Amino acid sequence: MKRMHPVVVRIMHWTNAVAMIIMIMSGWKIYNDEVIFGFLHFPDAVTLGPWAQHGLQWHFFGMWVLGLNGLAYLIYGIVTGRFRRLLLPISPREVIREALAALSFRLQHADLTHYNAVQKTLYVGVILVIILQVISGLAIWKPVQFSFLTALFYDFQGARLAHFFGMTAICLFMVVHIALALLVPKTLLAMITGGPRVDDDPASRAPSAHASNM
Amino acid sequence: MSILRRPSSLFRPRRGPDQSLLTENRALIEDIDRRKLLRGAVSLGALSMLTGCDIAEQSQVQSALRSVSSFNDWVQARIFDPNKLAPTYSLDQVVKPPRFNAYYEIENVKPVDIASWRLELSGLIADKRPWGLDQINALPEQEVIIKHICVEGWDYIGQWSGPNLRQFLTQIGADLTAKYVAFHGQDDYMESIDMASALHPQTILATKYAGEPITDPFGAPLRLRTAVKLGFKNPKWIRAIEVTNTYQEGFWEKQGFNWFSGL
Numbered sequence: 001m002k003r004m005h006p007v008v009v010r011i012m013h014w015t016n017a018v019a020m021i022i023m024i025m026s027g028w029k030i031y032n033d034e035v036i037f038g039f040l041h042f043p044d045a046v047t048l049g050p051w052a053q054h055g056l057q058w059h060f061f062g063m064w065v066l067g068l069n070g071l072a073y074l075i076y077g078i079v080t081g082r083f084r085r086l087l088l089p090i091s092p093r094e095v096i097r098e099a100l101a102a103l104s105f106r107l108q109h110a111d112l113t114h115y116n117a118v119q120k121t122l123y124v125g126v127i128l129v130i131i132l133q134v135i136s137g138l139a140i141w142k143p144v145q146f147s148f149l150t151a152l153f154y155d156f157q158g159a160r161l162a163h164f165f166g167m168t169a170i171c172l173f174m175v176v177h178i179a180l181a182l183l184v185p186k187t188l189l190a191m192i193t194g195g196p197r198v199d200d201d202p203a204s205r206a207p208s209a210h211a212s213n214m
Numbered sequence: 215m216s217i218l219r220r221p222s223s224l225f226r227p228r229r230g231p232d233q234s235l236l237t238e239n240r241a242l243i244e245d246i247d248r249r250k251l252l253r254g255a256v257s258l259g260a261l262s263m264l265t266g267c268d269i270a271e272q273s274q275v276q277s278a279l280r281s282v283s284s285f286n287d288w289v290q291a292r293i294f295d296p297n298k299l300a301p302t303y304s305l306d307q308v309v310k311p312p313r314f315n316a317y318y319e320i321e322n323v324k325p326v327d328i329a330s331w332r333l334e335l336s337g338l339i340a341d342k343r344p345w346g347l348d349q350i351n352a353l354p355e356q357e358v359i360i361k362h363i364c365v366e367g368w369d370y371i372g373q374w375s376g377p378n379l380r381q382f383l384t385q386i387g388a389d390l391t392a393k394y395v396a397f398h399g400q401d402d403y404m405e406s407i408d409m410a411s412a413l414h415p416q417t418i419l420a421t422k423y424a425g426e427p428i429t430d431p432f433g434a435p436l437r438l439r440t441a442v443k444l445g446f447k448n449p450k451w452i453r454a455i456e457v458t459n460t461y462q463e464g465f466w467e468k469q470g471f472n473w474f475s476g477l
Contacts, residue, residue, distance in 0.1 A: 034367035052366070053470035057279040060286050060472065143363060144300040144442055144477040145293050156361065156369050 003194030004113045008076065013191055015069045020170065022048065022062035027167055029055025036164055067134060074127075090120045112190055113198050126173045133166040280470070287474040294476055296410050300441035303359045309370040310424050312362070314431050315445060316401070317465065325430040326400050326451050333436060334454035337396075340387025347435050351421060353377040353385075358416050360441040362448075363477060365466075374439040376421040380413045388457045396462055397438055400451035405464035407440070407447055411476065416441035419452070444475040 005013070026049060028042035033052040035041060049055040077083040094117035102118050115123070139149040139159035153159035181188040190196070314320045332344040357375040383390060390413065396406035411417060417440035421428060428434045433450025440448060446466045467473045 030367070034364070036367075051470070053466075054276075054279070056365070056472065057276075057283055057470060061279055061282040064282070142293065142477060143361075145295060145298060147298075147301055156363060160367060 002198060004196050004198050005191055005194050007194065009073075009082070010191055010194065012069055012073045012076070015065065016073065019062050019066040019069060020174075022058055023066055024167060024171065026055040026058035026062060027163075030059060031164070036161065063137065066130075070130060070134070086115055087120050087124050090117055090124065095121050112187060112195055122173060122176065126170065126177075129166055129169045129173070133163065133170065136163040136166060276470075283470075283472050286472060290474040290476045291408060291410070294408075294410055294442070296414060300360055300416055300477065303361070303371045305359065305373065307371045308359060308373040308424055311429070312372050312423055312432050313368070313370050315364060316450070317403070318401075320431050323431050324401065326434060326453075328435055331435060331453070333452065334398075335386060335456075336454060337456040337458040338389035338392045339457050342386075347421075350377060350419070350436065353382065355422075356418050358418060358439065358441060360416060360439070362439075362445050364445040365471060365475065372439075373424045374418060374420040374422070375425070376419045376436070376439075378415070379417045379419055379438070379440075380415070382419060383412065383457070392457045393459045394457070394461065396456040396458060396464075397449040397452050398454040398456065399449045400453050403449055403451075403465050404462065405438075405447050405449045405466070406458075406462050406473075407438075407443060408474065411440060411442050414440060414442050442477050444477065446471065447475050 025047055029047035029049050030052055032041055032047065033055075047055065048058045098116050098118045135149055136153060136159045138146050139153055140156065140163055143150040143156050143159070150156055150159050153162045181191075186195075316323070328347060332346060333350065334344050335342045354377065355375050356378045357373065359371060359373045361369050362372050363369040379395075383395070388395075390409065392409055394406045395409060395412040396404060398404050417438070420433070420437050420439040421435060423429070423432060428437060433452070436452045437450040438448045438452065447464075461473075463473070
């Protein structure tokens with residue numbers, strides 16, 4: 001019997017959390033040097049590094065941690081079947097029904113080992129946004145060597161804009177993710193201690209679509 | 215063609231706060247910051263003695279981050295494809311005049327005296343005789359319409375022309391197997407680039423912008439324009455070129471910016 005969150009998943013989760021905070025706070029420092037929106041400057045209290053160059057140093061350190069850890073996470077999730085088991089399939093009807101339930105504070109999360117449709121959507125969504133964020137980041141870093149990536153975002157400024165909106169999406173995810181984890185503290189605890197023990201064999205776990213969860 | 219062209223941005227106020235104060239007093243502000251840090255360290259004195267952490271920790275983090283930055287230099291040199299050309303643009307996209315950038319304001323530019331100007335050559339170069347502007351202007355001219363991308367995040371399309379750097383280095387008998395080419399500016403600004411980038415087909419010694427001799431604020435009479443580096447790696451008002459195997463930190467690297475800074 002293993003835990004719902006094996007130790008390797010927990011390590012990767014918290015490594016990602018730290019790397020993401022480094023990337024966001026140092027990114028804000030870099031942004032401040034040449035703002036995209038005149039009304040938006042990030043206060044020094046939430047940026048990393050005294051000057052832009054230090055923000056850049058942190059950003060180009062954090063990218064290795066985020067990138068390598070993220071790659072390991074994706075390979076692990078695909079090879080072990082964790083993604084298939086926990087994140088798929090996503091039924092649009094369920095997403096709508098459960099989103100409405102969540103908004104009226106009636107969404108249940110009794111069985112930790114089974115994600116509801118809203119959770120699945122958010123987790124798959126944020127994984128895709130982070131992948132896109134790496135792509136737009138590479139497009140900004142190497143607009144000549146990787147000009148084909150920059151072209152995906154129209155041009156260099158397009159890539160900057162996409163990178164900014166990707167950051168915004170990740171921040172919104174974090175707000176929801178952290179709020180829900182605090183509302184249901186056992187989910188937070190599970191990411192530290194591993195959570196309930198689960199059967200090793202995914203086949204024996206009936207993919208219960210709802211009922212247990214609602 | 216940028217989505218957010220500077221002067222016409224919907225989001226940018228027409229006149230921002232005067233940034234020149236920050237630039238002019240950069241050293242002073244940094245000094246104040248440092249003093250604040252010292253004061254903070256003193257007030258947290260008891261705690262720092264207990265945990266064994268002190269101001270030195272700040273520089274340990276800084277040296278660790280600089281090591282990562284050096285590693286990133288190495289990675290970028292491997293990513294660099296000497297034959298990969300940067301995108302080029304059409305004449306009607308050229309921004310006139312070019313955008314000014316330096317570590318000081320445009321009012322403080324000290325124009326180069328063209329009459330007495332000579333390009334000095336040093337280091338691993340067979341023929342170190344200095345060059346006059348007439349001799350440089352007599353060389354075949356190459357034009358590039360390329361994007362200038364600043365490390366801050368802005369960019370503009372510029373039309374630059376002048377002798378190709380690879381041809382110039384070949385002509386003066388420079389050791390093309392050396393590691394670095396360093397450019398010394400009139401304003402004590404120095405930046406060095408790797409030889410592979412110096413030999414890139416879109417790296418030129420620019421003497422003209424939009425078909426006219428470069429004006430004082432933009433590096434007259436001679437500046438580097440390479441399509442494969444960030445803006446700050448393109449020194450203006452060049453007075454000497456040095457070919458060397460010795461790594462030298464340029465003006466911005468000393469402040470903590472990444473040396474390779476390749477695009």
